[in-house]
Amino acid sequence: xxxVSNILPYAVAVWLFxxxxxxxxxxxxxxxxxxxLGVCQSATYVLLLGLGYxxxxxxxxxxxxxxxxxxxxxxxxxxVLTDIVVGATxxxxxxxxxxxxxxxxxxLDPEKLRPMRARQGSDRAEGSxxxxxxxxxxx
Amino acid sequence: MTPRxxxxxxxxxxxxxxxxxxxxxxxxxxxGATIAQYGERINAITPEARHVANxxxxxxxxxxxxxxxxxxxxxxxxxxGTVVLLRGRRGEGNTERALRRPGRAVIPRSEAVVLVCRxxxxxxxxxxLYVVVHATVTPGGGFQGGVILASGTxxxxxxxxxxxxxxxxxxxxxxxxxxxxxxxxxxxxxxxxLTGAAFMQNILPLGTFRDLMSGGLMLxxxxxxxxxxxxxxxxxxxxxxxxxxxxxxxxxxxxxSA
Amino acid sequence: MTLGPSALLPLPVAIxxxxxxxxxxxxxxxxxxxxxxxxxxxxxxVAILSGMIAVHAADGPLVYWxxxxxxxxxVHLGIGFGVDAASGWIAAFIGVxxxxxxxxxxxxFDRTHGHFHILMLLFLAAMIGFCFTRDMxxxxxxxxxxxxxxxxxxxxxxxxxxxxxxxxxTVINSLAGFxxxxxxxxxxxxxxxxxxxxxxxxxxxxxxxxxxAGAFCLVATALMIxxxxxxxxxxxADAHAVAPSPVSVIFSGAMVSLGLFGLAKVSAVxxxxxxxxxxxxxxxxxxxxxxxxxxxxxxxxxxxHMKRMLAFSTISHAGIMLTxxxxxxxxxxxxxxxxxxxxxxxKGALFMIAGxxxxxxASIDEIALRGLGRGIGPAGFAMTLAGxxxxxxxxxxxxxxTRLVQGALWHQERWIxxxxxxxxxGLTGAAVLRATGRIFLGLGPDPGDEGGAPSEDxxxxxxxxxxxxxxxxxxxxxxxxxxxxxxxxxxxPEAASAFMHQPSVSAKAExxxxxxxxxxxxxxxxxxxxxxxxRLPKLVxxxxxxxxxxxxxxxxxxxxxxxxxxxxxxxxxxxxIASILAVS
Numbered sequence: 001x002x003x004v005s006n007i008l009p010y011a012v013a014v015w016l017f018x019x020x021x022x023x024x025x026x027x028x029x030x031x032x033x034x035x036x037l038g039v040c041q042s043a044t045y046v047l048l049l050g051l052g053y054x055x056x057x058x059x060x061x062x063x064x065x066x067x068x069x070x071x072x073x074x075x076x077x078x079x080v081l082t083d084i085v086v087g088a089t090x091x092x093x094x095x096x097x098x099x100x101x102x103x104x105x106x107x108l109d110p111e112k113l114r115p116m117r118a119r120q121g122s123d124r125a126e127g128s129x130x131x132x133x134x135x136x137x138x139x
Numbered sequence: 140m141t142p143r144x145x146x147x148x149x150x151x152x153x154x155x156x157x158x159x160x161x162x163x164x165x166x167x168x169x170x171g172a173t174i175a176q177y178g179e180r181i182n183a184i185t186p187e188a189r190h191v192a193n194x195x196x197x198x199x200x201x202x203x204x205x206x207x208x209x210x211x212x213x214x215x216x217x218x219x220g221t222v223v224l225l226r227g228r229r230g231e232g233n234t235e236r237a238l239r240r241p242g243r244a245v246i247p248r249s250e251a252v253v254l255v256c257r258x259x260x261x262x263x264x265x266x267x268l269y270v271v272v273h274a275t276v277t278p279g280g281g282f283q284g285g286v287i288l289a290s291g292t293x294x295x296x297x298x299x300x301x302x303x304x305x306x307x308x309x310x311x312x313x314x315x316x317x318x319x320x321x322x323x324x325x326x327x328x329x330x331x332x333l334t335g336a337a338f339m340q341n342i343l344p345l346g347t348f349r350d351l352m353s354g355g356l357m358l359x360x361x362x363x364x365x366x367x368x369x370x371x372x373x374x375x376x377x378x379x380x381x382x383x384x385x386x387x388x389x390x391x392x393x394x395x396s397a
Numbered sequence: 398m399t400l401g402p403s404a405l406l407p408l409p410v411a412i413x414x415x416x417x418x419x420x421x422x423x424x425x426x427x428x429x430x431x432x433x434x435x436x437x438x439x440x441x442x443v444a445i446l447s448g449m450i451a452v453h454a455a456d457g458p459l460v461y462w463x464x465x466x467x468x469x470x471x472v473h474l475g476i477g478f479g480v481d482a483a484s485g486w487i488a489a490f491i492g493v494x495x496x497x498x499x500x501x502x503x504x505x506f507d508r509t510h511g512h513f514h515i516l517m518l519l520f521l522a523a524m525i526g527f528c529f530t531r532d533m534x535x536x537x538x539x540x541x542x543x544x545x546x547x548x549x550x551x552x553x554x555x556x557x558x559x560x561x562x563x564x565x566x567t568v569i570n571s572l573a574g575f576x577x578x579x580x581x582x583x584x585x586x587x588x589x590x591x592x593x594x595x596x597x598x599x600x601x602x603x604x605x606x607x608x609x610a611g612a613f614c615l616v617a618t619a620l621m622i623x624x625x626x627x628x629x630x631x632x633x634a635d636a637h638a639v640a641p642s643p644v645s646v647i648f649s650g651a652m653v654s655l656g657l658f659g660l661a662k663v664s665a666v667x668x669x670x671x672x673x674x675x676x677x678x679x680x681x682x683x684x685x686x687x688x689x690x691x692x693x694x695x696x697x698x699x700x701x702h703m704k705r706m707l708a709f710s711t712i713s714h715a716g717i718m719l720t721x722x723x724x725x726x727x728x729x730x731x732x733x734x735x736x737x738x739x740x741x742x743x744k745g746a747l748f749m750i751a752g753x754x755x756x757x758x759a760s761i762d763e764i765a766l767r768g769l770g771r772g773i774g775p776a777g778f779a780m781t782l783a784g785x786x787x788x789x790x791x792x793x794x795x796x797x798x799t800r801l802v803q804g805a806l807w808h809q810e811r812w813i814x815x816x817x818x819x820x821x822x823g824l825t826g827a828a829v830l831r832a833t834g835r836i837f838l839g840l841g842p843d844p845g846d847e848g849g850a851p852s853e854d855x856x857x858x859x860x861x862x863x864x865x866x867x868x869x870x871x872x873x874x875x876x877x878x879x880x881x882x883x884x885x886x887x888x889x890p891e892a893a894s895a896f897m898h899q900p901s902v903s904a905k906a907e908x909x910x911x912x913x914x915x916x917x918x919x920x921x922x923x924x925x926x927x928x929x930x931x932r933l934p935k936l937v938x939x940x941x942x943x944x945x946x947x948x949x950x951x952x953x954x955x956x957x958x959x960x961x962x963x964x965x966x967x968x969x970x971x972x973x974i975a976s977i978l979a980v981s
Contacts, residue, residue: 006169014160017575018153024568025145025964033960037571044578051586052178055171060182060194063276063349067186073178074194075591076582078203079534081195081282082210083578086541089217090571092375093548094564096224099382100552101560110960113561140957145965152968159975163611167586176589180472205463205476209526209538212414213545215421216519220549223512227553311425318422325414328407338407340465 009050017043030098030108034091041087045080052076190345190353191275199280200357200364204339207360208324211367215321218371225378237301238385248300256298263291267369274361275354281361285368292373296380308377316370323363327356402453406461406478406529409443409450409488413522420511420518430504432511437499439518443525444492451485455888458895460531473592479531481895482888483734487658488528490738491651493876494745495521497869501749502643504861513553520546520647527655531593533581533667536659540577540623544570547652551640559639565960566636569629572967573622580615583608584667593666597898601670610978613674616663617681618971623656626719627689628966628973630712634696635958637708642752645704649711650745654737657718661730664722665897675725677981679811681974682723687817689716694824696956698923699949701763701844702852703751703832707744710787710825714740717821720814721802728808728905731893732801735885739795742877743786747829749870750780754836756866762852763832768839773863777837779870784833786877788826788920789819789913793878796913797885803908815912823916827923834928841928850953 016039023036052073058065060074102108140148185197199207239245271284296304328339336342343355352358416439420432453459458481462468466475480488495517502513523542530536548570552563585591587608588599600609618629625633637648668674693713700706718740721733753776755761758769770777786795799822806815835841890904930938955962 005171007164009170010164010167013579014164017579018149021572021964021968022146022149024572025149025961025968026142027961030564033568037568040572040575044575044582047579048582050170051167051582052174053171054174057174059278060178061192061276061278062186062194063192067192068183071182071194073174074181074198075175075178075203075585077195078198078206079578079582081199082206082534082538085210085214085282086545086574089214089545090548090567092221093217093224093545094567095379096221097552097560097564097567100224101564104560110564113564113958140959140962140965142961145961148965149968152965152972155972156975159607159611159614159979162607163583166606166608166611167583175585176472177474177585177591180469180474184474201464202466202475203534205526206535206538208414209523209535209542212417212519212522213538213542215417216516216542216546216549219421219512219515220545220552223516223549224552314424315422318418318420318424322415322418322422325411325418329411329415332404332407337461337465338411338463 009046009053013043013047013050015043016040016046028109028111030101030110031095033110034094034098037094038087038091041083041090044083048076048080048083186348189341189355189357190348190350191357192349192353193275193277193279195278196274196280196354196357196361200274200354200360201339201341204328204360207364208328208339211321211324211364214368214371215317218317218374221375221378225382238383248298253298256294260291260294260298263294264288267291271361271365272351275357276349276351281364282368285365286372288365288369289372289376293376301380301384304380308373310374310377313370313374313377316366317374318367320363320365320367320370323366324360327360327363331356402450403459403461405446405450405453406459406480407463409446409492409525410522410529412442412446413439413518413525417515417518417522420515424511424515427511432514433499433503435511436514436518437496440492440495440499440521443521444489444496447485447488447492447525450480451482451489454480454482454485454895455892468592471595473532473590473595476530476532476535477592478529479593480529482892483731483896484528484662486892487734487737488525490741491521491524491528494647494650494741494873497745497872498643498646501646501752501866501869502641503865505641505643513550516546516550517643517647520550520652524651524655527659533584533591533593533596535591536663537574537577537581540619540659541574543652543655544574544623547636547644547648550644551636553641553644554639561958562635562637562639565958565963566632568960569622569632569963569967572964573619573629576615576622576971577619580612580619583615584612587612593662596667597670600668603670605673606671609668609671610673611975613664613668613671614971614975614978617660618974620656620660620663621685621719621970621974622967623653624660624719625653625656625689625712625715626685627692627712627716628970630689630693630715631956631963631966633712634705634708634956637711638702638705642704642748642755645707645751646745646748649707649748650741653711653715654718654741657715657722657733658737660719661722661733662896665730665899669898673978673981677978678725679723680981681977683720683811683814684977686716686719686721686723687814689713689719690817690821691716691824692952694821694828695948696952697825697828698831698927699847699850699953700828701847701850703754703761703763703766704748705851706763706828706832707747707751710828711740711744713821713825714744717799717802717818720811720818721805723814724805724809724811726805726809726905727890727893727897727899727902729802729805730897731889732798732803732805734798734893734896735794735801735889736798739793739798739877742873743783743793743795746779746870746873746877747783747787749866749873750776750783753863753866753870756861757863763835763847764844766836767841768836770837771839774837775863775867776870777833779867779874780829780833780837782874782878784826784829784920785917786874787829788822789916791910791913794880794882794885795877797882799913800907800910801889803912804905805908807908808905815908819912819916820919822913823919824923826916826920827927830920830924831927834924842931847927851958 020040027033057070060071267287270279273279346353526539622629697709
C-alpha cells in the first residue's frame with residue numbers, strides 16, 4: 001500500500017498527459033481538443049502539487065499557526081498559480097480561434113482543417129473563400 | 140495518417156517511454172516525504188523578513204515578483220489577442236439585437252432571477268474585494284480576487300440583460316483598467332530603482348505581522364494585479380458576449396485584407 | 398545594490414513592458430502613427446541598452462538579483478539575471494531586428510489601435526528576458542509569454558488558413574510548455590533549487606540519476622519544439638507561412654533561434670555536471686540536426702508558396718545550428734551563436750522581400766509571380782544577394798558562423814553532420830535562387846514537383862512606398878555583409894567560453910575553405926535544374942525525376958496540416974530522445 005501511495009500522484013500525472021495526448025491525436029471536434037489540452041495541463045498541476053506536498057504539514061499561511069510550523073512547499077504553489085494563468089490564456093485564445101474557424105468554414109472538425117490546399121500543376125491558385133455573403137448561422 | 144496509425148504511433152511511444160517513466164517516478168523522493176530546500180528556506184525566513192503570513196503571496200509579489208510580472212503581461216497578451224481576433228472580423232460597432240436561432244423559444248427574464256442577481260451581484264463584488272485585500276494574511280490575492288470581481292460583472296448581465304450590461308461595462312474603461320494595473324505593477328518594479336534599490340525591492344514600510352496592511356510594496360503590486368485581472372477578464376467576457384449579437388451589416392474584412 | 402552596469406539589466410525587459418502597458422491603457426486615444434513611433438523607440442532603447450550591457454559583460458558576466466534577494470548560505474532566494482557577452486549581443490541583435498521590423502510594418506496595420514505593437518513589444522520583452530535570465534522557472538515564464546504573443550500575432554489576417562496555422566502552432570507549443578513545466582518540476586524536486594547555478598552544482602554532486610535525465614528529456618523536447626527540430630517541425634511551416642510578413646520576420650529571425658539558444662544554455666550550464674546527458678548530447682543533437690537540415694532543405698525545394706519555402710529553409714538552418722551544438726565545445730557553440738545572428742539577418746531580409754512581393758504584386762505564389770518582379774529590380778538584387786548568402790557565399794556574418802561551425806565539426810570528425818549541413822544549405826539556397834530567377838527574370842516556365850505544393854491566394858496592404866519596405870531589408874543585408882569579421886572572430890572564443898561557463902580557450906581554426914563552395918555549387922545547380930528544366934538533356938532529367946517522386950510524395954503526405962498527426966509525432970519524438978538518453 002505504501003509503495004502505491006509513494007508513486008500514485010506521479011503515475012496519475014503521466015496517465016493524464018497520455019490521455020490528453022490521445023484525445024488531441026484522435027479529436028474530431030475543436031472544442032473537445034481544447035478540453036484535451038486542459039487535461040494535459042492538469043497533468044502538470046498534479047505533478048507539481050504532488051512534488052510539493054509533505055504529510056502532516058499545513059498550508060503555507062501562518063495566520064492561524066505560528067511561523068515555523070511545517071508547511072508544504074510554497075514555491076510549487078506559486079508555480080501552479082502561474083500555470084493556471086497560462087491555462088486560462090491558452091484556453092481563451094484557442095476558443096477564439098475555434099469561433100473564427102467555425103464562422104469561416106462552418107465546421108469544427110480538425111480533420112477538415114488544412115492550412116493550405118495542394119494545387120494541381122501550375123495554374124494560378126484558387127482563392128480561398130473571402131468576403132462571403134452575410135447571414136451565416138453562427139454560434 | 141489515419142487515426143489508427145496515429146494511435147499505433149502513440150502506443151509505440153508509450154511502450155518505449157514506460158520504463159523511463161517508471162525509472163523517473165521511482166527515482167523521485169517518495170510522495171509526501173520531504174519538500175525542497177528552497178521552499179523550506181522561504182517558509183523559515185519570510186515571516187520575519189517581510190512580516191507577511193501568506194508565503195505564496197510573498198513569493199508571487201516579492202521573492203519571485205518578476206515571474207508574476209511576466210505572467211501578468213501574458214494575460215494581457217492573450218486578452219489583446221482575443222480583442223484583435225474577435226473585433227477584427229466583427230468591427231468596432233455593437234448592436235442590441237441578440238442572435239436568434241430558428242426554432243428556439245425566447246424566454247423572458249424572470250423576476251426571481253433579477254432579484255437574486257441584484258442581491259448576489261454586490262455580494263460577489265464585496266467578496267472579491269475582500270479576497271483582494273487580504274492578500275498577505277489569508278489565501279487571497281490579486282489574481283483570485285480579480286477573477287471573482289470579473290465574474291461579478293456577469294451577474295449584471297444575468298440580472299439586467301444585455302443592454303444593462305453594456306451600459307455598466309465599457310470597453311474603454313476596461314482597457315484603462317488593464318493597462319493601468321499592468322503599468323502600476325511595472326512601476327512598482329522600476330520605482331525602487333530610482334532610490335538605488337533593486338528592481339521590485341520592497342522598500343515601503345512593512346507593517347505588522349498578521350495585519351491587513353502588512354507587506355509593504357506587495358500590497359501595491361497586489362492592487363495592480365487585481366485591477367489588471369478584473370479588467371482583463373471582463374474584457375474577455377465582453378468580447379465573447381459580443382459574438383452572440385446579430386451582426387449589423389456584413390462581417391467586415393479582417394485587419395489586413397485589401 | 399551598487400549602481401554599476403548591472404543595474405542596467407532589468408531595463409531592456411522593463412522598458413518595452415512599460416510602453417506596452419501605456420499603449421494598452423490609452424489604446425483608443427492614440428492618434429495615427431503614434432504607436433509605430435513609440436514601438437520603434439522602445440525597440441531602439443532595448444537595442445542600445447543591450448549593446449551597452451554586452452560591452453560591459455565582456456570583462457565578466459553581469460549578475461543582477463531581483464527584489465534585492467541575493468543568495469544566502471548557498472540558497473538562491475530570488476530570481477537572477479546573469480548576462481554574459483554572448484547573451485548581451487544576441488539581445489542587441491534582437492532589438493535591432495525589431496527596430497527594422499517596426500519600420501517595415503509602418504502603416505501596415507490600420508485599425509489596430511496599436512494592438513499589433515502591444516503584442517510585438519511584449520514579444521520583444523519576453524525574448525530579452527529569455528536571453529538574460531538564470532532561473533529555470535523564469536525561463537519558462539518568458540517562454541510562455543513569447544508563445545502567447547506569437548499565437549495572437551499569427552492569426553492576425555483572420556483568413557481560414559491563418560486560423561488553422563495558428564491553432565496548430567498554439568496546440569503544439571502549448572504541449573511544449575507543459576513538457577517544460579514537467580521537466581522543471583522534476584529537476585526542482587531533485588535539486589531543491591530553481592537557479593541555474595544552484596541546479597548545476599546539485600546535478601554535479603549527484604551521480605547517474607534517472608530523474609535528472611528525465612528532466613533534461615522534457616526540457617530539451619520543449620526547446621526543440623520551439624526550435625522546430627524534426628520530428629517537431631511540422632507547426633513551423635503552417636504558422637510561419639500564414640502570419641503577416643513583419644511577424645514572420647521575427648519568427649524566423651529570432652524566435653526559432655531562441656529555442657536553440659535556450660537549449661544551448663540549459664545543456665551547457667545547467668546539465669553540465671550530468672555525464673549521462675553530456676554523453677547523449679552529441680549523438681542526439683547531431684543525429685536530429687542532420688535529419689532536420691536535409692529534410693528542411695528538401696521540403697523547401699518542393700514549395701511554391703514563398704513564405705512556406707522560407708519556413709522550411711529556417712527549419713533546415715535550425716538543424717545546422719543544432720549540429721553545431723552537438724560538438725559540445727566553445728568553438729561549436731560560438732559558431733552557433735554567430736550563425737544565429739547571421740541567419741536572422743539574412744532570413745529577416747528574405748521575409749521582408751516576400752512581404753514586398755505580397756504588397757506590390759498581390760501574390761506570394763512563386764509560379765503565379767513568374768516574371769512579375771521586373772518592376773521592382775532592387776528587391777531582385779536583394780533577394781539574389783540573400784539567396785547567395787544563405788547558401789554560403791563567403792562574405793558576411795552568416796558565412797563566418799558557417800565556417801566556425803564547420804571548423805568545430807571538422808576537428809571532431811563529424812562527417813555526417815558536416816555533409817548534412819552543407820547539403821541543407823545548398824538545397825535552401827537552391828530554392829531561394831530558383832524563386833528569384835523565376836520571379837525577377839521570368840525563367841523557369843515548366844514547374845516540377847513544386848507545382849503540386851500547397852498554396853493560397855494572399856495579398857497584403859499595398860499602401861506603403863517601396864523604400865519603406867525595402868530600406869530595412871537592405872539595412873539587414875548590409876549588417877550581415879558589413880559587420881567586421883575580425884571583431885567577431887576576436888570576440889567569439891571568449892564569449893562562447895563565458896556562455897558555457899567554461900575556461901577561456903583560444904580560437905580554433907576554421908573549417909576547410911572549400912566546403913561552403915560546395916553548398917554554393919549545389920545551390921546554383923539546383924536552381925539551374927529548377928529553372929532550365931526544359932532545356933536540359935533527357936539523360937540528366939529522367940534519373941533525377943525518378944529518384945524524386947516517391948520520397949517527395951511521402952514527405953508531402955507527412956506535412957498534412959492535421960493537428961492529430963503532429964501530436965503523434967510529438968510523442969514519437971519524446972520517446973526517441975528518452976531512448977537515446979537511456980542508452981548513454
